[in-house]
Amino acid sequence: MKISFVLNGKKRTADVQPDMRVVDLLREHLHLTGTKEGCGSGECGACTILVDGESRLSCLMLAAQLEGKRITTIEGLSKGKRLHPVQEAFVESGAVQCGFCTPGMVMTAVDMLSRNPDPSRDEIREGISGNLCRCTGYQKIVDAIEAAAKDKSR
Amino acid sequence: MAREVLLPHTIDGLWEIIRSEPGARLYAGGTDLLVKLRPQAHLPSSSPGTLVCLDRIEELKGIHEEDGLVCIRACTTHSEIMRDPVIRRHFPVLTKALRLLGSPQVRNMGTIGGNICTASPAGDTLTPLYALGASVETRSCDSGRLMPLKSFILGPGKAALQEGEILYGIWITKDLDFNIHHFEKVGQRKALAIAIASMAALIKLSDEGVIEKIRLAWGSVAPTVLSSQTIEDALTGKPLTEDALRDVMPLVMDAVSPINDVRASAGYRRRVTANLLLRLLQYRNAGFEGLRIQEKIRSTNF
Numbered sequence: 001m002k003i004s005f006v007l008n009g010k011k012r013t014a015d016v017q018p019d020m021r022v023v024d025l026l027r028e029h030l031h032l033t034g035t036k037e038g039c040g041s042g043e044c045g046a047c048t049i050l051v052d053g054e055s056r057l058s059c060l061m062l063a064a065q066l067e068g069k070r071i072t073t074i075e076g077l078s079k080g081k082r083l084h085p086v087q088e089a090f091v092e093s094g095a096v097q098c099g100f101c102t103p104g105m106v107m108t109a110v111d112m113l114s115r116n117p118d119p120s121r122d123e124i125r126e127g128i129s130g131n132l133c134r135c136t137g138y139q140k141i142v143d144a145i146e147a148a149a150k151d152k153s154r
Numbered sequence: 155m156a157r158e159v160l161l162p163h164t165i166d167g168l169w170e171i172i173r174s175e176p177g178a179r180l181y182a183g184g185t186d187l188l189v190k191l192r193p194q195a196h197l198p199s200s201s202p203g204t205l206v207c208l209d210r211i212e213e214l215k216g217i218h219e220e221d222g223l224v225c226i227r228a229c230t231t232h233s234e235i236m237r238d239p240v241i242r243r244h245f246p247v248l249t250k251a252l253r254l255l256g257s258p259q260v261r262n263m264g265t266i267g268g269n270i271c272t273a274s275p276a277g278d279t280l281t282p283l284y285a286l287g288a289s290v291e292t293r294s295c296d297s298g299r300l301m302p303l304k305s306f307i308l309g310p311g312k313a314a315l316q317e318g319e320i321l322y323g324i325w326i327t328k329d330l331d332f333n334i335h336h337f338e339k340v341g342q343r344k345a346l347a348i349a350i351a352s353m354a355a356l357i358k359l360s361d362e363g364v365i366e367k368i369r370l371a372w373g374s375v376a377p378t379v380l381s382s383q384t385i386e387d388a389l390t391g392k393p394l395t396e397d398a399l400r401d402v403m404p405l406v407m408d409a410v411s412p413i414n415d416v417r418a419s420a421g422y423r424r425r426v427t428a429n430l431l432l433r434l435l436q437y438r439n440a441g442f443e444g445l446r447i448q449e450k451i452r453s454t455n456f
Contacts (some may be wrong), residue, residue, distance in 0.1 A: 003159075005209075018156075018158055018159040019156045019159050019205065021188075041189045041192070042185055042189060042219050042256075042259070042260055045257065045259060047257055052262075053434045054233075054262050055183075055258060055259045055262060056259055056261065056262055056263050057259045057260070058190045060183075060184045060185055060189065060263065061184065061188075062159050062184070062188070062205070062207070064159035064161060064207065065159075065161065065184075065207055065209065069296075071347075082307075083360060087364070104365075106230065108258065111258075112258070112336065122409075126253075126345075127258060129257050129344065129345030130256070130257025130258045130260060130345065130346060132346075152322075154226065
């Protein structure tokens with residue numbers, strides 16, 4: 001099945017099995033391995049991408065559902081060598097240890113900040129409640145998102 | 155997973171598909187079905203020939219008011235419902251429950267229709283919808299039915315959808331005249347957790363602190379959502395005090411029929427369900443305006 005969609009700002013077409021999961025399409029077919037699979041059942045958030053700007057779980061989407069959509073993956077955030085402000089904040093705040101949860105966390109944070117540019121720490125915690133991290137204990141991730149929010153508002 | 159995946163853009167397109175492929179499995183958000191259909195090494199593959207995603211059918215989305223009722227179309231996502239000002243104003247118990255359902259991503263994808271049709275005893279939309287006395291509208295290519303939600307849920311995982319039918323919308327009466335809207339869910343985590351026990355409560359509390367009207371619904375502690383006229387009658391006319399609530403706790407423990415599973419024992423669920431009543435005490439001291447302030451839903455969109 002041929003599908004057409006916009007990926008990280010560029011028009012793409014793909015010829016895939018319609019029931020291929022989007023996380024597999026991204027990783028195996030398009031070799032964009034920034035998006036991770038942690039559970040395959042929607043419970044960890046590592047596969048989070050943006051679909052028309054909204055955070056969704058790519059392990060629970062089928063390729064056919066991409067038709068006509070605008071997708072953003074972690075690879076689409078940086079511009080050349082310039083990191084997205086949220087990525088920059090994660091780096092500066094030491095919010096990355098093994099890095100496996102990080103792409104999903106960053107995508108979720110980008111969606112969150114686009115809706116609520118000035119969240120409290122509690123709101124940040126609620127906002128990342130769909131993303132699990134086994135390394136950091138979340139504190140620095142919350143710091144990073146808080147810093148990114150302050151940075152954008154300058 | 156499937157031979158083909160279809161995305162009709164109109165409801166007429168959907169009827170065409172249902173007519174020509176009666177075995178097709180329908181889904182909207184996919185947060186239940188696509189987990190079930192994952193190939194698993196130890197289970198035989200049971201892939202349907204055709205999957206139909208309802209996501210593109212605009213007619214199945216949205217919230218509108220009509221004749222003193224609010225209608226939520228079945229494929230409206232939990233996030234959309236949670237953010238809707240009409241729902242927040244008239245049915246804050248539903249807004250509260252949705253904030254605890256799944257996660258932000260799951261709420262962006264999952265729909266109220268999917269949650270209802272999955273008919274899990276732990277379905278987080280079901281408990282508040284039972285308390286609100288919601289009705290469901292089903293439609294097929296040439297007919298429609300309307301029934302109380304209670305009649306639509308037949309048992310764990312079983313909804314009363316007939317061949318060729320879809321869940322079309324959920325109808326809730328406005329102006330139910332309750333001033334306390336309460337929901338609590340007990341789980342192993344604060345998010346991405348199935349309810350071990352949950353309770354929705356609607357109370358009309360007089361200025362003197364007397365319960366004039368009450369509706370209660372409990373989730374995850376019976377094959378379907380539980381409500382009890384006996385318990386509601388026992389509390390009607392009583393002051394909202396610890397003694398009055400403790401008096402009915404034995405009735406609650408008797409009414410529920412929880413299971414033992416990996417998450418909790420039946421005994422724990424039974425005790426917690428009764429204890430959840432005591433959470434209603436947080437509303438007793440405020441007057442009517444105070445209740446409104448206490449229940450202010452944060453305006454952030456998650």
